[in-house]
Amino acid sequence: MAHDERWLGVLASVSRSLWGEVTPDLRWVSLGLVEDCVVARFAYEGAITEAEREVVSCAETEVIADVHPELSTDFAAVHRPVPMPRELEDGTSSWVYVRRETVA
Numbered sequence: 001m002a003h004d005e006r007w008l009g010v011l012a013s014v015s016r017s018l019w020g021e022v023t024p025d026l027r028w029v030s031l032g033l034v035e036d037c038v039v040a041r042f043a044y045e046g047a048i049t050e051a052e053r054e055v056v057s058c059a060e061t062e063v064i065a066d067v068h069p070e071l072s073t074d075f076a077a078v079h080r081p082v083p084m085p086r087e088l089e090d091g092t093s094s095w096v097y098v099r100r101e102t103v104a
Helices: 005-017 050-066
Strands: 026-034 037-044 072-079 094-098
Touching: 005 026, 005 037, 005 050, 005 094, 037 050, 050 072
Parallel strands: 037 072
Antiparallel strands: 026 037, 026 094
8 A cells, every 4th residue: 555645644543542551452443445435343252342432433533533534443342352363454565553462
């Protein structure tokens, strides 16, 4: 993906949206820009709770406020239990956050 000004703004915005919102169950956040849509997947170890859905919703709202109005957003919480391997989610091409995990 070309790292143009728009992409760098999206990356910075999603990173900021995580400040103070990373919970122990969050394994990773992957990000992509598909045409004019910001795609983010928040991968949680346990079953997705209402509180985690709210974290994702708030992050999406912050990004909407930051980015160009021509961009749409598609943020979602997904269940990815350990030992499921870390992989970029469909529509994503970069990591925003990755939790350290001890390999047994």
